[in-house]
Amino acid sequence: MTLVSASRRTDIPALYAPWFLRRLREGFCHWIHPFNGQVRRVSLRPADTLGIVCWTRQPAPLIPHLEDLQSAGHRFAFHVTVNGYPERIESHNPPAEKSIAAVHRLARALPPDRVWWRYDPLLVSEITPAAWHERNFTRLAQALEGAVRRCYFSFPTLYRKTRRNLDAAGVGWIDPPLETRLEIAGRLAAIAQRHGIRLYSCCDDRLLAAGAGKARCVDGEVFQAGSLAPAPTRPDCGCGSSVDIGAYDTCSFGCACCYATHSRRAALTRLAAHDPEDTLLWRPATLRGQDLLLPVHR
Secondary structure, three states, X not given: OEEEEEOOOOOHHHHOHHHHHHXXXXXXXXXXXXXOOOEEEEEOOHHHEEEEEEEEOOOOOOHXXXXXXXXXXXXXXXXXXXXXXXXXXXXXXXXXXXXXXXXXXXXXXXOOOOEEEEEXXXXXXXXXXXXXXXXHHHHHHHHHXXXXXXXXXXXXXXXXXXXXXXXXXXXXXXXXXXXXXXXXXXXXXXXXXXXXXXXXXXXXXHHHHHOOEEOOOOOHHHHOOOOXXXXXXXXXXXXXXXXXXXXXXXXXXXXXXXXXXOOHHHHHHHHHHOOOOOOEOOOOXXXXXXXXXXXXXX
């Protein structure tokens, strides 16, 4: 059995909900390995999946369907990113207030501890210095109190494309030293605790010293499935094994610090070419017109 990630690479619930719902009804999808180009068939039948972990900035399109999906045997957990950044960093994101309202609706639709807040990435910049984060995080934690018990965060990994996009946004990004990261993490951990939330550090165990827990963003134990085989995506990653059904360069929200999208223009092109009746989220030209009759990837 497989734990499905939907998806670190794009926002399926917000942007591709009709496709996802169709794939759940039909019980499978295809995905393209981002590095070797191989196409695989993934079963989405409840009998074949331990659970589905959704990553999104706006889960609202899926919420009306969750009762029926859970009655059919599907098991879900949601990471919902709510950062509340200025427009220069998050140019086309859903308003934080609408995402917060959706988190509260999710909390009423899912079992406890399967709705998680992501304050991620935590970007320190000239327009979002440490003091700004303390104020902003306090505001968001107050608004999310009672709906979430966990908050996952990480400082951004400044890949070359990330630096390029941040430079283009003109935000004056800063790569803070460990001492500053520990100070920020300690302050946020204390704020979170006051609102019944535990802070978890994603992919940086050095920050556990600030009072954060170690993040396991993909975790079979939340589905009572026991521990998964370790499958870290980066150093200090605590995630277990899963199959991610998303595709890079398909999220159109245009976040300046996104690692999964080279440019919003590329993402908009792929979004326009998306076919909600296809078995692939996005089909490159080399696969157009082909039937994908492949064995199930378990």
